[in-house]
Amino acid sequence: MSVGMSLAMKAKQPKQKRCDRCDLYYPVTLDECDHCSQLNDSQLAEFKAQHQETLQGNSTFGKYLLFGSVIIGLLLLLSFL
């Protein structure tokens, strides 16, 4: 990627700041976080728990993907024998 292109992309992206409540990023143009400003404390706890589950789910999916590619690799190897 050229320097000019990355500069252009930086200029295009809106500035974001990290929310102290939910740890997600939101545009600085907003006065309050658009992820959690509507939530009360118990809803926020639930929201964060769900967010955590999503992250863990993704890593499990990654493991399955790796496992699947190993199996496919073995099958390919066997078909050559």
Ligand SMILES: [Zn+2]
């Ligand atoms: Zn937030």
